[in-house]
Structures are given as structure tokens and as C-alpha cells.
Amino acid sequence: MRKNAFHNLSIVDGSFRTCPSDDEWDKAWKIAKFLKPFYDITTLFLGTQYFTANLYFHGVWKIHLRILEDMKDDNIVISDMAKTMKEKFDKYWDCYNIVLSFVVILGPRYKLQFVEFSYRQLYGTNGTKMVMDLRDKLYSLFDGYLHATNYEAHNMVENASSSGANEKVRDADIAGFDTFESQISGSIDSKSQLDMYLEETQFDHNTHMDLEILQYWESNCGHFLELSLIGRDIMSIPITTFASESAFSIGG
Template identity: 30%
Template sequence: MLCFLKLFEKVTTRLSASLHVTSSIAFHDIMLMRAKLEEISMGGDPTLASMAHLMKRKFQKYWEEEGNLNYLLFIVVILDPRDKLQYLIYCLSILYGPDKGKEIGDKVESALAELFAFYVQSASASSSTSRGSNPQPLHFNADEEDEENPWDMLASHFEQHMEEIESEPNISELSMYLSEKREKRTKEFDILNYWKLNANKYPILSLLAKDVLAVPASIVPSESAFSTGGRIIDPLRCSLSTNTVEALICAQSWLKSSHTEVTAREAAEEVQEYEDIREELISKGFLENQDRIDLTDFEA
């Protein structure tokens, strides 16, 4: 039992961390927990096997129904140079079988390509506004014509123009990253430092990786998920203004409430009841006299 729960305690602590990247380790930990559940559910201890079966149902709800999958967790795996697409498809094949795993892997690869294309488009738009893609007009200084051949200057301008065009990001940057050999697994490996050092080699892909890796694996405190003593409010929610808290509570109440029809007569009667209460409070001096509510809008 202790060995069984120790794994979940470690995974919860790792994914709830806030001082280092957690999105890149989430999928690995989930695969590890699934393997542990499989092992215990087929073990000889009936109590642990029963617990594992119940936990597997929860796991299957989120990870074995394709409509509930979060592709961003898969994209992070591809952006880890130690794993890339090969590791993702290998793990998906374990989860869903070879055919289904390959199918989901292809969808994730397509999603990454679309996301990368969006970053390429954004980078191209920003660079075109600052530099422009049209060749700049040539300006020959009369004093320099004797020192430098105008034809050489024209060729120099052309080379500069082509360098600007060829330096613009293109879709092959992602293909080059995926085709290169994976990095070795070492304890000293720092994924953020890798993308920092390779920013010149993969200028657009490094921006994408930076944004994706910044997403935390979990924003729910572990105490809130597992404590039986009630809900725990983290410091972020404690700092919310009263108006924001009121709006969140009302929105939650409206979303969870069942649909009920209210007729105009019922609404008018309810407003009249509140109006009578208000008049009574005014007569006793608890409230100042205010404009009366016009009930004609509620009449049938």
C-alpha cells in the first residue's frame, strides 16, 4: 500500500511545482501512473486491485476517450528534444494500440504543424512591417562612385536583399528539428536552456516552445485535490476583488441551475413583494426613499 501511494504522492508534488517546467514531464508521469495501475490491478492483493480498477475508470474517462484528450500535452512531448515524435507514438501505441496510437500521433503532428504555421505567419507579419519585402531603392553617392564600382554596389544590394528573404522563417524549420537525432537523457539536461541555446537555429520553433513550456501542468493545489477537510483557497483566489468573486459565484450558480420558466405575472408579483418590503424598511427609517420600481414593464 505504501509503495502504491508513494508514486502518486511524488507525481502530485512534481506536477504541482511552480518553480520549474512541469508541462514537459506531465505525459511521462501519466504513463508511469497508468503502468502502475495496470500492475496493481492484475496483482494478488484484492484490496489494492479493487482500488486500482476504480482509479483506472477515472483514468480511462480522460485518457481513453479521444474527445477528452488535450493535444497540448502531446505537443510538449514532441518539443522535448529527448523524446520528439517517436517517443510520443511509442507511448500512444501502448495506450491505444499500434493503429490508434499512430492515428492520434499523426493528428498531433498536424496540430503542431498548424500551430507552427501560425507562429511563422505572426513572425513574417511583424518582420514585413518593420523591413518590408520589396527591394529598397538604390542610392549612389557621387563622392563614392569613383571609389566603388556601381555594378559592384548593385550586386551587393542584391546579395543583401536575398539574405533577408532567405533568412525569413519557413515550414522546413520544424521538419529539420524532427529529422535530427534526439538528445541523450541526462540528469543535467535543461529543456529551457536547450531552446535558449538553439534560438538562432530554430528562431520560430523556439518561440513556440517557450510559450508551450510556460503552461503549468496543473493549477490546482494538491491539498485542494486530495484533502477531505474542505476546499482550500490559494493566495491567487484570495486576492480577487469582491466584485470578481461575486460574479464568479453568480455565474456558477446560473450555469448549474436548472432551467425554469418565469411568467410575467409571477415576475410582477415577486417585484411587488420586494417593493412592499422596501416600503416597510423606508417607513421604519432603515432605508432612504428612492425611486419606485415601475411595474408596468412586468405586466402581461
Template identity: 30%
Template sequence: MMKLGLPNWQKISCNTNKADCVAVYELEKKKLKNLLKNVNKKSVLSFVHIPPPRRGVETSDAIFKCIKEWGIENKIFTISVDNASNNDVAIRLLKDTFSMSKNLVCAGKLFHVRCCAHILNLMVQDGLSQIVDITNNIRKSVEFVNRSDGRLLLFADIVQQLRLPGRKLIYDCRTRWNSTFEMLSCAIKFKEVFPRFRDREPHYDCCPLEEDWVKVVKVCNILETFWATTQIISCSDYPISNLFLQEIKRVKLVLDSGVNDEDDFIRAMVRKMKTKFDKYCGECNLLMAVAAILDPRQKLKAVEFCLSQLFPPNEVQENISKVRIVIFELYDEYVAANDHDQLGKRKMSQVGDSSMDALISSSTSGWNDFDDFLRQSETFEPQKSELVDYLEKGV
């Protein structure tokens, strides 16, 4: 076929085809590697299959091999992973490896960050497990109605009779809890429709009971905060790390209020979720706090406000002090790195100095006596750092 369309065409072998593809890959990899040396970039660098047993040491080796291959071992600021014990081991090993070459900022205090979205998912799954049978009934109901055009029309007729807004039920993806929440929230709007639909459709046998809807409504009222927080944390259109601390605080307040709910069912569910929250968020997340401080609308006020609601009164000041220490350590390290770069540039600029230039800039300059005179005759207030100046100004 190719010969007919293009007589000069020559068939190539599979090996040639493979070699061409690999050559394109290596060329693009080289371009990306050069970009990573100079700019911030978001890219997937590698997919790695780790055969079982997937212990922490194998995960650590795989990550470090990738980092080393791309030449960014001096650029790693922090690593975020799911909350699994083998990941904890992997991060500890990586931290030890990087610490040997002193490549970690703040001595590694900001190195390991737990995945917020994963923590929220674990808590929500605990909540949804309390209504798993009801959720399955609602899911079956949605599937039953949407399975044929006749049922859809019947359902829509009942919706119209009741003058309810909207006419369509939505499916969920079982592996995504926020999708399940959206399905439940949508179904709640039509809770009065399902029993009427059952009266008209003899094969419909999974209609939720009235008390089931009461539970679903209460659960969704709690999960709505988790859903909104996940939408913010999982957003990638613009930087949003400065908002994380406020969102975690909001989740904490919802759980605290639910612990004392008058409904035994809700109280038991929230306590289970709060246990998970305390396990993973019981310590002050320093990186979240630093990100909030660097938002000029928040600064330290946001840390003081949020930590006062996240921790018991006797722990608040201690955690605020930890945050202050870390942000000043971070600032000092950046200042030192900048001074080092400026010193290197000055040395490079002096390489071409003539002997006369070197003579003028030497210690024999007449300005040295004047400098000594100034130091003895004038007193200078210590100059504030940019960080102190930033924090002292209002938000």
C-alpha cells in the same frame, strides 16, 4: 508608550493607516502589471470569493475580470483547472469569449488542460477507499505510540531487539493522500513491531492484523508509482512539463498490469481506479505531447512510444497525426507573429528615410532585372522550416 520613546511621534487614524496600505498595494500592483507586459512571471494575481451557487458562469466571469484587469487578455495560452463540471462550463465560456477576438493559439485546441495532480488524486482516493478501515487503524496506532515518551521508548526498544532500520513512525495529513501513503509505507517497516508492542501495552487495542498488512503492502506497491509521478508533476523548481507524458504512460502500465492481478481485492481496486483514468485520460493530451516533442531528447519518438502504450492499436496513428498537426499549427502561428513583428520594426525604421533613400529602394533599382534573371536561370530547393529540420534530426 510611543510618545515616551519618540516625543515627535504623531498618532495616525485607522483610515490613514488603511489608505497607506492600499497605496502600497496599488504601487506594487502597477509595477507587476508593467512586468507582465514584457516577461514571463509566476505570481498569484488574485484570490476571489465566489458566493454560492458557484456555477460555471460566475467562475468564468471572475477569471475574465481578473485577466482583463491585469491587461493580459491577449497573453492567455492555456488554463488548467480541477475536474469539476462547473469548471468545464467556465472554461467553455471563457474559450468562447477569447475565440471571438481570435486570441487563442491553435484555435483553442490547447486552451483547456485538466489538472494532472487532481486526476491522480481522484484515482488514488478510489484505491485508498478500499483499505480505509485498515488505514484508520494504522493512523490510530501511530498516534497511540507517539502520544507519550514511555510508549515511544517501548516501541524503540522492540525495534532495536528486531534490529530493524529506523525507529520513528510518521503522522499523515488526512487531506493529502501522498502524506497518507508515506505514513503507510513507514508503518510497513514496523509491521512486526506492533503485535509485540500490543503484548506489552494493555491499552493498545487497534493493532492491524496480519492479513491487513498484506493488503496494505499490495496497495502501497501500486500507489508508489502514483506517489513518484505526483512528486514530478507537483515539482516547481524547474520546468518539467516535458516529463508528464512519460509519467502518465507509467501510471497506465501499472493499472493495466493490476487489472489482471491474481488477488480479487487488488483486481477490484485497480479496475475502479482505471475507470477514472480512462474517463479523464481517454483522450490524447495535446499539450503534454507538444511539451515532450520540444524536449530534444524525445521529439516525436516519445509521442510514438507513449501513445502506442496509452491507446489501442487502431487509435495510435490517428492520435500521432493529431499531435503532428497541432505542433505545425503552433509553429506556423509563431512564425506569422514573428513576421508581423519584424514587418512593424521595418516600417518604423523606414519612417526617417530621406527622399534619396526612398528613391534607391524603389522599384526603379537596377537589381530588379537581375533578380528576374536569377529566378529564370536557377532552381532552388524549397527551404525547410526550423521545425521540420528539428524533427528530422536525431534525438
């Protein structure tokens, strides 16, 4: 439509001599397409409502993908621009791709499958190995939360025992029941919360577009206690602590 407007203006106004050529229009469309993901994610960052971190991965991934594509562009101006941007992008991507990937994995609409899809788009077959490394890191994080929760629970039990010295002493005949019960439960169900969560079928991402991710983890904290704590912590991490408006003003 913009192209037609300029073309019509050149017809009705004989003094209009700056109508872009077809080659210039092609270049403009390529640049606009290249910059579109940057515009989208900048608009997200500048929003008056600050969103949970699960919304950031998709935008950053699209930028990464677009840079890789345009590094191979036939237009040397675009390819050189993309190569320069890739150098700076990698510095930041290496810092935050793990956390952003964790956020996507803890989103019931996408989980590990979407991260693998995204990484295969970026890195080819190497993407699968990288996702397995991410998976191992997530399990390490989960174990840390699990031990911390167990430690807190142990302290709560000890405090309750010391404060209840006058309570009725339990029957010595069933003193070993708790240990026996935990052994039986452990042999029946050896899967962790993270195992069960990852094995559950993910939500349909088309029919659950309005899913409130923090609300989801709050409602599932009884089923996935430690996972809900991880979700609460990492979902609230802001993509940046620097005001975007100030950054653009300084850049100008």
C-alpha cells in the same frame, strides 16, 4: 524490512496480536506499488520550485499505464479501484494529453519517438495512428506561429520603409534580387524548421539528464525561431493552477 520488523515484534512481544498475514502483506505491497506514481507526481507538484512542463508527461503516463495494468488485477478490490480511477483520469487526460505530448516532442532528448513508444504502451498498434494525428496538430500549430512571425516581420519592414523616406533609394537594376534569391533558397531547402528538428538525432537521455530545456531553446532560437517561440510558450504552462495543498485539505 518493515515486514521483518513486525515479524520480530510478534516474536519478542507475546501481547502483539496484530501482525499482518502474508496475504495481507501481498495486498499492501500491491496497493503501495499502485499508488507510488501518484506519490511521485504529487511530490513534483508540491515542489517549492515550479518546473517546466516537460517533466509532467512521464509521471502522468506512468499513472495511466499503472491504472490500465491494475484494471486487470486478480484482486477485485484493486481492479475496481483502478476502473473507478480510470473514468476520472480519462476526463482530464483528454484535455491535456495533446499539450503534454507537444512538450515531449519539443524535448531534444525524446522527440516524437518517445511519444510513439508511450502511446503504443497505452493503446497498442492504435498508438501509432494517434501519434500521427498529434504530429499533424503540431505542424498546424507551427504553421500558425510561422504566419504570425511573418506578419510581424512584414510590419517591421513596412515601418522601416515609411520611416526611412529620406534614405538612399536602392539601385533599380537589383530591385528584383531579393525575390530571385528567395526562389533559389526555397528550391534548395524546402524543409521547415520542424522537419529539420524532428529529423535530427535526439540527445542521449541518459547523458543529458540535466538538460535545461528553456536554455536549449533560447540558445537555438536563431536556428529554430518559430519552434523556440512554441517551446517558450508551452514549456511554461503549469500543470495546474490550483494549490495541491488546498486540494488535499478539502479532500480530507
